[in-house]
Amino acid sequence: MTPHGASPGAAERVLIATAVPVERDAVAAALPAGSLLDVVAVGVGPGAAAAGTATALARAEAAGRPYGLVVSAGIGGGFPPDAPVGSLVVADAVTAADLGAETPEGFKPVTELGFGAVTHRPPPSLVRELADACGAATGAVLTVSTVTGSAERAAELRLRHPDALAEAMEGFGVAEAAVLHGVPVAEVRAVSNPVGPRDRAAWRIGDALAALGGAFGKFTPVLESWNTHDSHDPRERRRA
Numbered sequence: 602m603t604p605h606g607a608s609p610g611a612a613e614r615v616l617i618a619t620a621v622p623v624e625r626d627a628v629a630a631a632l633p634a635g636s637l638l639d640v641v642a643v644g645v646g647p648g649a650a651a652a653g654t655a656t657a658l659a660r661a662e663a664a665g666r667p668y669g670l671v672v673s674a675g676i677g678g679g680f681p682p683d684a685p686v687g688s689l690v691v692a693d694a695v696t697a698a699d700l701g702a703e704t705p706e707g708f709k710p711v712t713e714l715g716f717g718a719v720t721h722r723p724p725p726s727l728v729r730e731l732a733d734a735c736g737a738a739t740g741a742v743l744t745v746s747t748v749t750g751s752a753e754r755a756a757e758l759r760l761r762h763p764d765a766l767a768e769a770m771e772g773f774g775v776a777e778a779a780v781l782h783g784v785p786v787a788e789v790r791a792v793s794n795p796v797g798p799r800d801r802a803a804w805r806i807g808d809a810l811a812a813l814g815g816a817f818g819k820f821t822p823v824l825e826s827w828n829t830h831d832s833h834d835p836r837e838r839r840r841a
């Protein structure tokens with residue numbers, strides 16, 4: 602048995618966690634009938650995402666049909682120029698960007714205060730396969746509790762996370778739930794807006810939802826066959 606209870610070598614069920622129903626519907630419409638992929642809308646923000654994902658994982662385990670992989674999916678902000686509106690980002694790091702403390706020396710992540718984790722790393726081979734399948738860029742996706750609304754905040758985030766390509770509000774919560782249940786995690790974002798000064802009129806949510814659905818139309822074989830490449834031990838994916 603793998604750490605999460607599935608048989609090694611067997612095709613495993615995949616849980617896809619979106620924030621809101623329109624994202625869920627965009628993904629679900631792209632999946633073939635009878636696939637091993639379930640899509641649920643778990644709510645906006647890291648807290649709702651963690652609670653909703655943990656509940657779905659626990660219910661599946663209790664029913665004797667555990668998930669072997671969790672994917673956080675949805676729209677997000679892209680850091681220009683690397684992640685333009687309409688493009689796709691597959692996370693090679695799922696990072697909580699504002700989990701920490703302000704100090705006289707600047708922001709300190711909780712790990713520097715002696716607690717928890719701020720980054721979870723999806724299995725590298727899965728990241729590569731997903732990105733190749735849909736033509737996505739790979740890089741860190743930041744999880745924030747407040748949508749960035751100024752050039753100053755965007756620059757601060759990029760300074761602290763030079764490898765960041767996108768920000769959204771759920772990935773780290775989904776990842777914390779996955780780690781708790783011993784299940785690998787991935788994150789995919791379709792860029793609806795630039796990270797920077799707030800310009801609501803410039804958001805292209807429809808285009809991003811179309812890109813998200815297009816990506817999942819190509820992901821199914823990768824997700825359903827992904828079960829043997831990397832370690833499933835979450836301790837090997839965790840970076841303090």
Ligand SMILES: O=C(O)c1cccc(C(=O)CC[C@H]2O[C@@H](n3cnc4c(=O)[nH]cnc43)[C@H](O)[C@@H]2O)c1
Nearest residue numbers: 620645676677678748749768769770771794796801
């Ligand atoms: O401010 C508005 O008028 C507004 C209208 C529609 C949606 C929003 C959101 O804040 C959506 C948050 C939702 O979408 C993800 N998301 C999309 N872009 C970003 C971003 O630049 N930074 C953070 N999150 C973003 C996020 O994952 C939420 O699920 C606002």
